[in-house]
Amino acid sequence: MKTSIILNAKNLVGWRTKRKIVVISVDDYGNVRLDSQKARDELDKAGYPVRTRFDALDSLETSEDLEMLYETLCSVKDKNGRPAVFTPFALPCNINFEEMEKSGYSEYHYELLPETYEKLAVKYPSSYRGAWKLWKEGIDNGLMVPQFHGREHLNLKIVEEKLARKDEALLTSLKNRSFTSVAADEYSTISETAAFDFWEFEENDRFTDVIKEGLNAFEEVFGYRSDHFNPPGGREHPVIHTVLKECGIKYIDTPLIKDEHQGRGKFKKVFNYTGKKNNLGQIYIVRNVVFEPIHDRGVNWVDYTMRQIEAAFRWNRPAVISSHRVNFCGHIVPKNREKGIEALYELLQAIVKKWPETEFLSANELGDTIAGRTS
Ligand SMILES: [Zn+2]
Numbered sequence: 001m002k003t004s005i006i007l008n009a010k011n012l013v014g015w016r017t018k019r020k021i022v023v024i025s026v027d028d029y030g031n032v033r034l035d036s037q038k039a040r041d042e043l044d045k046a047g048y049p050v051r052t053r054f055d056a057l058d059s060l061e062t063s064e065d066l067e068m069l070y071e072t073l074c075s076v077k078d079k080n081g082r083p084a085v086f087t088p089f090a091l092p093c094n095i096n097f098e099e100m101e102k103s104g105y106s107e108y109h110y111e112l113l114p115e116t117y118e119k120l121a122v123k124y125p126s127s128y129r130g131a132w133k134l135w136k137e138g139i140d141n142g143l144m145v146p147q148f149h150g151r152e153h154l155n156l157k158i159v160e161e162k163l164a165r166k167d168e169a170l171l172t173s174l175k176n177r178s179f180t181s182v183a184a185d186e187y188s189t190i191s192e193t194a195a196f197d198f199w200e201f202e203e204n205d206r207f208t209d210v211i212k213e214g215l216n217a218f219e220e221v222f223g224y225r226s227d228h229f230n231p232p233g234g235r236e237h238p239v240i241h242t243v244l245k246e247c248g249i250k251y252i253d254t255p256l257i258k259d260e261h262q263g264r265g266k267f268k269k270v271f272n273y274t275g276k277k278n279n280l281g282q283i284y285i286v287r288n289v290v291f292e293p294i295h296d297r298g299v300n301w302v303d304y305t306m307r308q309i310e311a312a313f314r315w316n317r318p319a320v321i322s323s324h325r326v327n328f329c330g331h332i333v334p335k336n337r338e339k340g341i342e343a344l345y346e347l348l349q350a351i352v353k354k355w356p357e358t359e360f361l362s363a364n365e366l367g368d369t370i371a372g373r374t375s
Contacts, residue, residue, distance in 0.1 A: 004307075004311075007307060007308055007311035008311050008314075008315070010256055010286070010288040010308075010311070010312075011288055011311055011312050011314070011315035011317045012315070013273040014273035014274040014275050014276075014286070014317055015273075015274050015275030015317070015318075015370050016315075016316040016317065017316060017317070017318060017369075018316060019318070019357075019359055020313060020319075020355045020357050020358045020359060021318035021319065021358075021359050021361050021366060021369070022078075022084075022309070022318070022319045022321065022351060022358055022359070022360050022361070023087060023318060023319065023320045023321065023360075023361055023362065023363050023365075023366050024084065024085065024086050024087060024291075024321045024323065024360075025087045025089060025230070025253065025287060025320060025321065025322055025323070025363045026086050026087065026088050026089065026323045026324060026325060026328075027088075027089045027149060027230060027232075027322075027323070027324050027325065028058065028089070028090075028091075028149065028153065028232075028324050028325040028326065029061060029088030029089070029090040029091075029144075029146060029149075029325050030060070030061075030088070030090040030091040030092060030094075030113050030146070030149075030221075031058075031060065031090075031091045031094065031149075031152075031153045031325070032059070032060045032094045032095065032116060032177070032178070032179070033054060033055075033058040033059060033060075033153075033178065033179060033180050034055065034056075034057070034058055034059045034178050034180050034332060035059065035176055035177040035178045036059070036124065036177075036331070036332070037332050037333075038176075039176035039177060039178045040056065040332065042172070042176050043172060043173065043176060043178070043180070043181050046172045048169050048172060048173070048181035048182075049181065050181065051181065051183070053294060053295060053326055054180065054324075054326055055180045055181050056332070056333075057294070057326050057329065057332050057333055057336050058180070058324075058325065058326040058329065059329055059331040059332050060116065060117075060120065060128075060329075060331065061131065061135075061325060061328070061329055061331075062127040062128055062131055062329070062330065062331045063127065063128065063129065063130045063131040063134055064127070064330060064334075064337075065328060065329050065330055065331070065337060066131060066134040066135065066138060067134065068328075068330075068337065068341050069086070069138075069143075069328055069341065069344075070134075070138055070141075070143050072084075072341055072344050072345045072348065073085065073086065073143050073348070074143070075345060075348060075349070076348045076349060076351070076352045077352070078352065078358045078359050078360045079356060079357045079358060079359060080359060082142075082359075082360055083142075083143060083360070084143075084348050084360045085142060085143060085144075085145060085360050085361070085362050086143065086144050086145070087145050087146070087147055087228070087362045087363040087364070088144055088145075088146045088147075088325070089146070089147055089148070089149035089230040089253070090146040090147070090148075090149055090218075090222070091113070091149050091150060091151070091152055091153050091232070092112060092113050092151065092214065092217040092218045092220070092221040092222065093110040093111065093112060093113065093151050093152045093214065093217050094110060094111060094113065094116045094152060095108075095109070095110060095111075095152070095154070095174070095179060096109040096110055096111040096115075097174060097177045098119075099111075100174055101174075101175075105163055105166070105171055105174060106163060107160075107163065108156065108159055108160060108163065110151070110152055112217060112220065112221055113132075113221045114132055114221060117131055117132035117135075118132075124331075127331050136223075139222065139223065145362035145363075145364065145365075146218075146222050146226070147226045147227075147228035147229065147230070147362075147363060147364055148214065148215060148218050148226035148228065148229045148230075148249065149229075149230055149231075149232050150195040150196070150210075150214055150231060150232040151195070151210050151211070151213055151214025151217060152195065152214075152232075153179075153193055153195065153232045153233070154179055154192060154193055154195060155184065155190055155191065155192055155193065155194055155195055155197055155233075156195070156206070156210070157190065157198070157199075157203060158184045158186065158187075158190055158192045159192070161186065162182070162184075167182075169181065169182050169183065170182050179192075179193075187199045188265055189261050189264075189265055191233050193232065193233050194231070194232060194233025194234065194235060195207075195210065195231070195232045195233065196231050196232070196233075196235070196236040196237070196240060197233065197235055197261070198237070198261065198263070199263070199264065199265075200263060200264065201237070201239075201262065201263035201264075204237055204239050204240055207236075207240050207243070208240070208243045211240060211243050211244055211247060212243065212247055215247045215248065215249075225248050226248070226249070226364075227248050227249055227250045227251060227364055227367070228249065228250070228251040228252075228253070228285075228363050228364040228367055229244055229249045229251070229252050229253070230252070230253035231253075234255065234258075235258070235259070235260070235261060237260065237261060237262070238260070238278060241278060241280055241282060242280065244282070245280045245281075245282055249282065250281075250282055250283065250364075250367060250371065251282065251283050251284075251285055251363070251364060251367035252278075252282050252283070252284055252285070253284075253285050253286075253287065253363070254272045254284045254285070254286060255272065255286065256271070256272055256273070256286050256288075257269060257270070257271055257272070258270045258271075258272060272284050272286050273286055274286045274288070274317065274318070274320065274370070275370050283367055283370055283371055285320060285363060285366065285367060286320070287320045287321065287322035288308065288311075288312050288317060288319065288320055289305060289308040289309055289312060289319050289320060289321040289322065290305070290308065290321075290322050290323075291305045291321050291322065291323045291327075291343075291344075291347065292323060292324065292327060293327050293339060293340045293343035293344070294326065294327045294336055294339055294340050295327075301343050301347075302343055302346045302347050302350060305321070305347055306347070306350055306351070306354070309321075309351065313355070318361075318366055320363070320366070327340035327343075327344075328340045328341060328344070
């Protein structure tokens with residue numbers, strides 16, 4: 001009863017359509033989090049334990065991850081003969097671990113994603129050889145439509161302050177070519193992985209350059225400009241929407257109820273819905289379906305996700321599925337990927353069986369549809 005109220009509550013307000021639109025938005029692609037099982041072991045040994053499934057399993061997508069994903073997406077066709085499509089909210093940049101080591105871990109350096117893949121193809125050829133080529137094929141074939149998840153998936157203020165005081169946890173992580181098991185307890189409002197979290201409101205000023213550089217890097221890496229943004233770790237202040245708009249962002253993912261930080265720990269609750277416009281004309285998209293198949297929450301994920309999609313369609317809403325890369329990656333634990341991919345396969349089959357009129361769209365295509373930019 002309670003879950004059914006929640007399922008419906010997410011769909012009470014918003015843009016309406018009779019079409020059976022299914023969007024799959026998946027965060028964190030392109031991000032290096034945990035380098036390898038060896039890195040995990042070293043971090044455990046040093047006393048920096050796993051706190052979340054991300055600390056244990058989340059690593060840059062491998063050739064096999066992408067191959068299995070593409071095969072699964074292609075296992076179904078929608079009413080227009082189109083396979084399922086992922087919208088990976090992706091990072092074009094990662095920590096340049098070698099440059100940081102050279103600087104004696106005194107300053108932050110980043111690199112572009114193809115460079116990261118080049119290095120990893122040498123270090124772990126069985127996982128990463130050919131992976132970047134596969135990424136580009138996925139984009140060319142329309143299976144992957146990456147959009148902007150920030151320049152890098154970390155909070156610069158936290159990283160710089162930890163570097164300045166030679167924080168043991170951060171240095172141990174960096175030496176293991178990872179950014180995980182690094183707890184930020186300095187500020188109640190900042191998570192170490194949330195790039196646009198802040199304490200003082202003025203810290204937002206700096207994000208202008210990060211966003212400009214990030215969106216240019218995105219274009220260089222993925223081959224086109226992004227027009228859809230989901231902040232890494234969420235919780236950005238709308239003051240940064242202006243520069244996002246100037247740089248081409250038309251659509252912004254946001255939670256249904258957002259605790260919007262105003263500075264120094266003061267929060268304001270904001271209610272959002274898909275189709276809501278901000279004062280700059282950007283359109284908000286609220287994900288109304290959760291699919292995290294490797295996260296044990298005591299549910300059958302395929303059934304639960306189908307019920308959520310059903311609730312969306314009942315209210316004439318598009319189904320915007322929210323997921324994370326960690327569900328589909330197998331570099332650390334291949335069985336993890338098997339479990340996630342199997343659930344995805346079953347879910348996709350169930351969707352097209354139940355609604356043969358399904359249309360798979362990328363998140364930005366949904367944005368275009370809402371904005372009336374496409375029919
Ligand atoms: Zn993320």
